[in-house]
Amino acid sequence: MNIRRRIVTVVSLFAIGAIAVVLWAPTVGSTSISLAKAFDRSIPWEENVDAQIFFVARLPRVLSGAIVGAALAAAGVVLQAMLRNPLATPFTLGVSAGGALGAMLAIAFGLEVGMMGVSSIPIASFAGSLLAIGIVYWLASSQKRGLSTNVLLLAGVTLNSFFSAVILFVQYMSDFTQSFRTVRWLMGDLDVGNYSPIIAALPFIVVAFGVFAVLPRTLNLLTLGEDVAAARGVEVVRAQRLAFLSASLATGAAVSLGGPIGFIGIVVPHLVRLMVGSDHRIVLPAATLFGAAFTVGCDLAARTIMAPLELPVGIITALIGGPFFLWLLVKKS
Amino acid sequence: MTKRPNTKATKVTKAFLLALLLFVVFVPFVLAFQRPQRIISLVPALTEMLYAVGAGPQVVAVSSYDEYPPEVKALPRVGALLDPDTERIIALKPDLVITYGSQVDLQAQMKRAIIPTFDYRHAGLAHILVTMTELGVRTGHGAEAEQAVAAIEARLAAVRARVAGKRRPKTLLVFSREPKTLRNIYVSGGRGFLHDMLEIAGGDDVFKDLDKESVQVSTETILARAPDVILELRPEEIPLGQPMQDELASWSRLASVPAVRNKQVLFISGHAVTVPGPRVAESVERMAKALHP
């Protein structure tokens, strides 16, 4: 029984799969392009349609999909472990509701807070997420015993309801076009057409993953129960703080980049656990890689199934996620 | 003895003249009872039509989004498509309410209150002119409506004539996108009055093969379709200088699109352009001027 070898082998397999998907995805789409032409440096940039489609339309899209998928899947794994609840999602604790409210306010009031090539909506959305994180954290920390997961859950669910109500109110007050644009944003969209939003979101995701890297074995212990974990040497409050903050940061950045794409944060962790067991030292990296591949794949389907029309990527993830859960329920009972 | 036959004829003539007089005096009253005097319009396009056919003085209230003509700014507001204020509408005692075809609840309530409605359904450009004629008849301004419609048709014909024979550029008609980026781009498809306007103005809608009024398109599809001209419709005028540069900068990322290469990214501003009403002629003229200077 060589644990290190098992971890390395399984994660490597997932890495190979994910890299393959990410490399293949930009080469296919609703328009057929010639890769040879796309990489032909001798053709001037303004005349090279194939290169433009590859580098301006598809590549940023695939990269966004990979980053959003990786972040949401990893955040899902971490939160499920911390809350000891397989039904937790990255959106359970109110982060995406805050992001949605920020985006909505930017759309409804035409806020102009864009900077460095990133438009207002992602920035406002991220600010909204930070606000939600702050409120939930403050509420849950005000208990004497440090971070209580019960209060965390309650605060998150309450914030979700409250923000949803405010969102409905803002939608009601907006005109028709704005209303429609918010509804559309809520379905998720990875067609960024630009590398700036990706670069803007990347530092936060890198920081979050830096914290994820030290959590896995601690997460294993946390799932046994707070007292048991503490008795085995885990600084429970500190671990929960790190888990909550890093997962929420990753979620906020992902939502600001691609909108609140649902089901990734819950389908991918479950699928991965079914495949590799519950040791988070394998589950966390594997889910990250699988989440990236899964999202890129769903976006590929979204942009080719009904070409030239496009489906919002959130619909594809929902169409896959819904039946998957039904199947899970049936299998378990 | 010569007067008797004259008296009989005179009596008949007098009776006839009296009847004629009464008829001439009373008919306007009768007609006035048929012509609605208190009109409420929930559809901004139809409000414009009302004023264009001369029914302006009969309008007593408009929707929350009405802006044109300037006279409507002083009028009370009664909500819009999603939130019509039924109480307020009834309180204003209208004798005609103009609704959207989809506002079935409101129509049912008006029926119960015995208030006649004129239900408008959205369609292409031809339908705008048909609606204007119908509205004219309904409000007792049939003749003026005919004249107004004829004038619009003449202007459209003039545009058609001017651009006939000229090369029709492949045009991307954008009516919505996220500011300063290329996300959530909505363009005109093969149906609807925007498409019709573009066709008359001498442009070839690059998405006319899609049988939809509005299409959300990706950067890839725009690159693939390579339009010669990009016409963006904006509610407000974009100031020259940095703001205009920023707007053009978003499109410049699609460097291979002919419209970008040949600096054919054009803006048409003002709410008039997206209202399917009488100002359609003006909008078509502006489009034609942009496409064929």
Place this chain on the structure above:
Amino acid sequence: MGKSLIQARETPGRRRAVLSAEQVSFRYAPDGPLVVDGVSVRLAEGALVGILGPNGSGKTTLLRLLSGTRRPSSGRVMLGDQPLDRLSRRDVARRIAVVPQETELAFEYSAIEIVLMGRHPHLGVFTVEGPEDIRIARDALAATGTTHLADRPFHELSGGEKQRIVIAAALAQSAALLLLDEPTASLDLGYQLEVSSLLRRLNQDHGVTMAISTHDLNLAAAICRELILMRDGRVLAAGPTEEVLTPENVRRLYDVEADVHVHSETGHLTVVPVRRVAR
């Protein structure tokens, strides 16, 4: 079962693992009742102490205070000559292992994975369990007679099997102090005997200091050399088993009249309840 199970990692300058509570009190809510009220406990090295009392007497809470998962509202707990709250959880976990009453898993793990988690306090953040850790885990399984269950999913095991795995996980921690909360509660008679003798062996042959919270009087009488009787958060009596386990004390503790005498074959006290009495 070799000596290496417990003394696998010789920490340089290893101190005598004495655990003591000095006048500790605890309440869960700021204005709630005192669940533990002015209790003092002293575990000498190599002791095997039983904590007895009815439900609600504060036994479990006392164990929590002793293991450091709760801080006392007043008084303090000392591990050796250091206050418990000054030590990091890792340091404490290397010296004290806890066997909880129940283990609820949110996710599926195999038995050996659970046992290996006991090695956590000995591993660095990025360290993966090596052959030595795996050997310790397997020895722990062997000690509790659960080697054949190693690769079975934990949630498929019976109550008794689960309990033995949890004990094995605590053993894998290689701590010199073991705190157990109702260790034989869900075990068959046969396994009760096995676990009791395992605990006694660990204590006598390997010097593991133990405190066992239980309401099984006979178990306590069988293996514990000292007893602490608790009622309503206070210590009723404490001392060597023969002195403390008297009919008088049983009545004070449980409101039950009982017969207490030495069993001829096993040589330790047995308690047979006779009837209830009024308070």
